[in-house]
Amino acid sequence: MNRHFNKLMNMFSFRTLIIIVLLLTGLLQFFLMLGNVRSTTYDIQPFQLAPETIRAVKTVEDTVKTEEERKQAENAVEPVYVFNEETAGHRVSLVESLFDIVTDVREDIKSKEKEPTLEEQVKLLQEKLKDITDSQSQLIFTKSQLQSLLTADESSLTSTKSILVNLVDTLLSESIRADEVTQKRNEIETKIRQNTSIDEHILNSVIVIGRAAITETEVLDKVKTDELIQQTREEVEPTRILQGQIIVQEGELIDREVYRQLELLGLLNNNTTNEPLIGLVIFIILQMIFLYILFDRSEMDITKRRNALFVTAIVYSMSIILMKILSMLSNEFDTTIAFLYPTALATMLLRLLANEKVAILVTILTAASAGVIFHQGYAAVLQMDIALYIIFGGLASIFFMRSIEKRSDLLKACIIVSIVNTSFIAFYLLMAQSDFEVFELLFYGIAGITSGILSGALTMGLLPFFESAFGLLSTMKLIELSNPNHPLLKKLLTETPGTYHHSVMVANLAEAACEAIGADGLLARVGCYYHDIGKTRRPAFFIENQMSGINPHDSLPPERSAEIIISHTTDGAALLQKYKMPKEIVDIALQHHGTSTLKYFLFKAKEQGKEIDESKFSYPGPKPQTKEAAVINIADSVEAAVRSMKQPNIEKIQELVHSIIQSRVQEHQFDECDVSIKELKIIEKVLCETLNGIFHSRIEYPKED
Known part of the structure; x- marks a missing residue:
């Protein structure tokens, strides 16, 4: 089945595969989360009774109320007036000009040889006053009033002029607005009438002049x-209807104002909107884009990337389904049962099955999705308390899973996650500033612990299924394979103790070198434990197992010896496959010698003068395909060479390691893996340091007498 599956997957480019998988994942997520973003609407009409207590599901501005309040504030604003200090002077000048014109006309009449008739005098005065009367609408004289001014006593005119100027100047020194002008005109008329010094003959004319002189002194700015x-x-401030605010209580009458607010909030059936659905689509697209970039830029080989993609899609979808189930059940409980969600489940699985980057990103995406799924409708756009709860729990598991060496380490990580969960819940309860009953506090405490335990339990339970379905080699699987009680390792120890010791030494070297270049150190260690398992078929033909000092190769032709030695790679692969060992371990057994040549037996055959087929003295390969296999290739040869060295020291070890690596490079053994020259130098340095620690010079103690 795996063969057919791989054949099907090879029909698509990896980028096409990413798009297909993420598209399906996004669609599943959309339909699962659809119900969580659709708002509840009501089929109600004005002046009905509210079927239930209705709250605002979002915060919106009530524009009608806001405009009403702004209108009220606008109407309460006092207009700004500006007092014109020059007005009094101008109007006084007007009064003086009128009297001066009358005086001038009177003198002009006196200077004439023939005195004009009274009617002619009035016409003359009218002509002189025309410019002023045309510009002043209030300045309207009757003929009789003009006659009175022309016939009045000169001293009387002079005194009246002074009196009227003082009255006008006094009144116009105060602030007079347009609506107060009539009042002030009446006031000056009253004062004129009350003044006995003014000749009654010209009283009406003076009143006309006085009233016309009064005008507004404060002008609207x-x-x-x-x-x-x-x-x-x-x-x-804008009037807002706040999220969670009660719009109408159950059983209350829905008046026009309440109905308007419900319409504004989109809570009526005739006001449904697709905006939340569009928002959800954007939200999911953003998540899928991040996942696409992560896998498209991954440095894993194509098979691992493909498996990691499928595992991530399944784990993420599984998390969404689990959260959806909890959200559906939450309506049946008064407490927040979302805290039961295993916060570190997706994180732990992907940390073990993919890598840390994938685990961190999915933790964040899962938390964001949880914020939408567990959204209560009255708190915020996202339920941030649950989102942060998952982020803290997930990240805690990552930090405490970086050095997992046995299953008990996973249990420790679960305990840490439980502590972080309960700590966050304590923060949540304290910040809520609400009174909780003992039962509620007990539930929340148990929920935090249960979440952490479930994270580990479900991880351990689901891990084998993913490993089996996708042929994945997780950290936990490697830890299991490194157990000395494994049947193959017990077989290696009992039947080939020398090879077992050699394998352990090579494992130490390879793990240190792999970790230095960023490769999988644990995979290298476990791979080393099993790389020479093929030697268990003919233990005595390998020098590290020849305890008696007898070498069976001395009695065999070189071709046969080479065949036996070379076959330990294929024999080992066959034995590993028989025990259903992971492909990565089988590949290391096949690739740890690459296509290198058994030079010792080749030279021995040449010395005997036989016709030689050099291919019979070379390992079948393939050459190392991964960094881990390349490191083991070097470490295997280096350990054996240094172990056979007499009196090793730093210089000898360094020279030997360098020559072995150069020999492998010249033989093109690393052409099919992505190890760089820079990394080979790092490997050389680490191997030398590790070997110097193992084969250090010992102090020679004095012999006892």
Whole structure:
């Protein structure tokens, strides 16, 4: 089945495969989360009774109320008036000009040889006053009033002029607005009538002049008034209907105002909107884009990337389904049962099955999705308390899973996650500032612990299924394979103790070198434990197992010896496959010698003068395909060479390691893996340091007498 599956997958480019998988994952997520973003609507009409207590599902501005309050504030603004100090002077000048014109006309009449008739005198005065009377609408004289001015006593005119000027100047020194002008005109008329010094003959004329002289002294400043109105409007805070605010209680009458608010909030059936659905689509697309970039830029080989992609899609979808189930059950409980969600489940699985980057990203995406799925409708756009709960729990598991060496380490990580969960819940309860009953506090405490335990339990339970379905080699699987009680390792130890010791030494070297270049050190260690398992078929033909000092190769032709030695790679692969060992371990057994040549037996055959087929003295390969296999290739040869060296020291070890690596490079043994020259130098340095620690010079103690 795996063969057919791989054949099907090879029909697509990896980028096409990413798009297909993420598209299916996004669609599943959309339909699962659809119900969590659709708002509840009501089929109600004005003046009905509310079927239930209705709250605002979002915060919106009530524009009608806001405009009403701004209008009220605008109407309360006092207009800005500006007092014109020059007005009094201008109007006094007007009064003086009128009297001066009358005086001039009178003198002009006296200077004439023939005195004009009274009617002619009036016409003359009218002509002289025309410019002023045309510009002053209030200045309207009758003929009799003009006659009175022309016939009045000159001293009387002079005194009246002075009196009227003082009255006008006094009144216009005060602020007079347009709506107060009539009042002030009546006031000056009253004062004129009350003044006994004014000749009654000209009283009406003086009243006309006095009333016309009074005008507004304070003028409306429209620009400043408009600025003040605008500022006042802007200072009015918008009226908002707050999320969670009660719009109408159950059984209350839905009046026009309540109905308007429900319409504004989109809570009526005739006001449904697709905006939340569009938002959900954007949200999911963003998540899928991050996942696409992560896998597209991954440095894993194509098979591992493909497996990691499928595992991530399944684990993420599984997390969404689990959260959806909890959210559906939450309506049946008064407490927040979302805290039961295993916060570190997706993180732990992907940390073990993929890598840390994938685990961190999916933790964040899962938390964001949880914020939408567990959204209560009255708190916020996202349920941030649950989102943060998952982020803290997930990240805690990552930090405490970086050095897992046995299953008990996973249990420790679960305990840490439980502690972090309960700590966050304590923070949540304290910040809520609500009174919780003992039962609720007990539930939340148990929920935090249960979440952590479930994370580990489900991880351990689901891990074998993913490993089996996708042929994955997880950290936990490697830890299991490194157990000395494994049947193959017990077989290696009992039947080939020398090879077992050699394998352990090579494992130490390879693990240190792999970790230095960023490769999988644990895989290298476990691979080393099994790389020479093929030697168990003919233990005595390998020098490390020849305890008696007898070498069976001395009695065999070189070709046969080479065949036996070379076959330990294929024999080992066959034995590993028989025990259903992971492909990565089988590959290391096949590749740890690459296509190198058994030079010792080749030279021995040449010395005997036989016709030689050099291919019979070379390992079948393949050459190392991964960094781990390349490191083991070097470490295997280096350990054997240094172990056979007499009196090893730093210089000898360094020279030997360098020559072995150069020999492998010249033989093109690393052409099919992505190990670089820079990494080979790092490997050389680490191997030398590790070997110097193992084969250090010992102090020679004095012999006892």
